[in-house]
Amino acid sequence: MSVDRARLERHIAELSAIGGSGTGVTRLGLSPDEQRARDLVGSWLRGRGAVVRRDSAANIYGRLGGAGPAILVGSHLDSVPEGGRFDGALGVLCAVEAVEALLDDGLRFKRPVEVVGWCDEEGARFGIGLFGSCAAFGRLPDNAAARADQSGVAIAEALRAIGESGDPTTARRAFGDVAAYLELHIEQGPRLATAGIPLGVVSDIVGILHARVTVHGRQDHAGATIMTARADALAAAAEMVLAVEAAAAGLPDAVGTVGEISVRPGAKNVVPGECIFSLDLRARSEDTVEALARDVRAAIRRIGDARGTKSTIDVLSRVPAVPLDGSLRDLFLRSAQSVGVAAPELFSGAGHDAENAQLAGVPTGMLFVRSTGGSHNPNELATLDDAVLGATALAHALRELAG
Template sequence: MPQPSYPTDPPVSVTAALARRVLDVCAALARYTQTPGSITRTYLSDPARQVNAELSAWATRLGLAVRIDAAGNLRARLESRRPAAPTLYLGSHLDTVPDAGAYDGVLGVVLGFALVELLAGTPLPYSLEVVGFSEEEGVRYGVPYIGSRAFVGTVAPLLELADRGGQTVREAIVGYGLNPDDLPAARAEGGALGYLELHIEQGPVLEAAGQGLGVVSAIAGQDRVLLEFRGHAAHAGTTPMDQRHDALAAAAAFVVEVERLARTVPGLLGTVGSLEVQPGATNVVPARVRCSLDLRHARDELRAGALQTLLTAAERCSAERGVGLSSEVRSRQDATPMDARLRGLLHRAAAELGEAHAELVSGAGHDAVIVAERMPVAMLFLRSPGGLSHHPDEAVLEEDVEAALRVGQRFLHLLAQEEVG
């Protein structure tokens, strides 16, 4: 088979116009919401159906074969002319948190279709499939990644989860007009080349560095822990300070330890985001405090060591005040390193185009975490102005969208050259 030629640099006018259209499409999709006046689009909702319909129409115009799989994921496929060619998947998610911005997840799917449009029929030695995952945020059922779990074949244990209205995932799938018995066909086909997810950074690192793009090195692992400090309620006006067993004082000392350690260890993120104080009266020494701990790092062994250090600190803070302590790890997600080959091609694509770019760790979770169980993954971040995400003022710069299109197209061509070389 003769090696095809892969043009790498479309005219700036082409990518600039397409970048503007990408932003227009994101703005148009933001109109599909369950809460007028803000953006809220949960799993298998009517607005999700409307978004799928809009993007399916674009995919059809591009000549892609379109389907909605049994989990509600949008799948749009461009078959390679090469026999038994592997598949490169492009995508992100189409659901949102309540009162969301217009770009988290959605931008990556729209950019996927825009990259197919940029190819303009150029033959590739691999198939391309754009995936709009139906549920990443976990809003409706309290568990994230339903769509991507179906994509890798691990969704079955979640089918009997119920939402606040009592409807199970299985029932929601049926109500949407899909068949849960077809979930095996939602799995990615054999011969996967990899998965590329383009996504806003959702943080301030790229903006602080003055760079529009970033290549992700890893998605941080995460522990979520619930701690309970148990003291004794007492009268605030009659109990001497040296005779108190103040659960909140112990918890407060622990919170300071979390901040101190996270500031000391490079790359460690520690957050106590929830405190429940009982009895919660102004004139009563607190008897019981429940608090959360969210701990993240790109290296699992370092995160595990930090967690042990903090649990030891919690014990010390409790013992010093005569307060009992219990803790429970509620969830644990190991770090997800990006594939070295795909990550290297992203760096090379950006460098060849003269695009300044950073390498950074993603502190947030993404569908790539789940997809990595099945195939190599890579992520390209776009700068988030103000570091805002999960917020109505979430934004992205047109110049960064254009840069992502150019880097994404060069990446596709470099990958094609490797595949035929």
């Protein structure tokens, strides 16, 4: 398989220049920069004879081969604010390179192949993560188009500003339209880098529960209220945050995070009357997500009872844990082997566009490429050597499925 190292390097540089500064990239979903990224990827694909189209959710597809259900391959083109060059982008770059390498080898696709660049995976501006793939696979939240950013611009308006109709729900693909979905992505954690292995194969994507906890205490004078007469909402919340940490640590392949907290009224001489904090609970299996949520709820109740506070828990979103397709997992393990890598199976602690495809009944496989420097920061790095290995393994898988 002749992946063109220089071409891949050039494409990485060209794409990361859009919204790029140093090694950082800021290319928000539904922004003019994301649109420029789509245009660039579209021009590469058109140059190889692909039929390129955009849908009403601003996803871009480049299709090669004839009629029938397609093998879809790609990732997302947006980044977080002050993110890096590789999260999402590498999956599109390697998909383009894999297709080009197969065409260079003279392969004619027996099955259609579509390279996809998903729109707004990060949800950084409008708060809907996996936006483009949710639209394509019928998993958008109700009234998504009306969701507005901080300056009051709605998704519908942002879509119209880049030439779309403003109704992302019509991006939904017909059932049976997609035979399989393959996604290459940098690993966002340190497991591959720590193990010194360039590629990993994703077995499952974690289940996630997002919630908001409101602790109601009693607002009082910080000087006049003796310690035994308080119902301090923040002190209760502090204990609850530690309970989240302990609950997650006590379960296999589970994590729990409180990343936001606010106090009312928020004055140094007032005992906090109310405290609101976020909950991000994740685990590899549905059973464990449920067990973690149960443990956290019980701890919040117990701590509240002991401290005289009342709490409400509003579940904001719940994404099920998604085991990916077993035969595509095996295919990626063989593909990694074909480039000399004994790839470990890993679960993904981050959500991915891939879960929407799998949840819609499309057999889905994911390949991780080692990133040194983590992700969602300017230091994320997939070396060119690793990117070449990833693109070559992806081409191997594509040839088996569509060649």
